[in-house]
Amino acid sequence: MTKLEKGVISSWQLTFLIGIFIQGSIFCTTLVFEIAPKDVWLALLTAFAVVTLFVLAYVKLMQKFPGKNLVQLNDIVFGPYLGKVFSVLYILFFILSTTADLRFIIDFIPGLFMTETPIIVFAIMFVFACAWAVRNGIETLARTSLLFLIIISIIVLLIVILTASKFDINNLFPVLDIPFIDFIQANHIILSIFFGEIFVFMMLIPYMDDMKKAKKSVLLGLTIGTVTMLIVSVMATGVLGNLDSIVNSPLISTVRQVEVATVLTRMDFLVVSILIFSVFMKISVVYYATTLSISQLLNLKSYKPLVIPVGIIIVGLVVPAFESPVAQAECGMKTWPFFAGIFEILLPSITLLVATICRLPKKRGG
């Protein structure tokens, strides 16, 4: 069978892709700030510890079946019929996940600028840019990830320097002064929205030049993403104090505190740049995985003809997906973590379990 994607990525490129993919959830910190305003950093660390275990399981699964992506793996483990059912479910989840991420960003931008512009216009422009990147293949996405990762790191560093004078360590205390269930919920949100979607890389890892380095690359990328999130959340809590649970976007509000000699003020564009670069990469990766999965499922020769129709479906779903940004935030906090858990944790765990019990892959002549 010919490979759908001719491109190959290095272990470093995979690291950068994963790093920026995790950073792509930076806009969702608002959801966690509402539940555990002073404990976001702690929830991030505990969720990181948990997700590391799952990531190791995903990598183990990929290394058991070298060169096989998620769809091929489902066919091998569950057979051609049940495997295809699982793959269809994954594809639907990829589309829903892209739609939700896109809705977040297209609601966010008109909330700050261009308030009269209909959100569908932002959706079309954003998906068009992502479609262009996806059509150019995995190598282009990987090269872009390095550039964007550097830009985002510089902006985060700039935000840290500019807001350092407003930072008060006392704002981080008391720790865990919330009901335990709220802390669990904050962890659950971080696990499912920030980190869990990393399983999408099960479609990309087979295109690595050296599979043996997959574990190191994935863990390093995860660490880069988590460290960025940690810095941003600690800064937001330290700068805003008790305000962070009531402001619309803690990140924007933190940057609005910047005032250098009354010249450097209203630095909102810094946060918007971070959001656009990181969300662009996150959506592109999931969008790429969606088209690749459909092509793999239907045994097509190329995924490229599917890029535009899949983009149109995403644009078609994005506006009716949620009644309002508030409805989406409520879904993200209360129900999405459970729904996403099915695809991010339950199904991959079942796949690994079945593969282990059935001693797959079977050795030839054994």
Place this chain on the structure above:
Amino acid sequence: MIFFVIAIFIGIGFFESRSLIKNKCWGEFATFISLLTVGFTLILLQTLGIKIPSVGEGIKFFVENVMHLGYK
């Protein structure tokens, strides 16, 4: 507006399917047309002002009423 949407979709269909037909990639062509039809239906319904069921509400219903889970 409806004619504008139809014209856009005909343009996309013509632009993309030309090379697929030329290279006899029938599988790709069938999938492309099927997905484009789904996308076209979604966009056309919204252009006509017909309400499409909300995905968010669907997820909420599934988690709360089928899985019996969810945070208060």
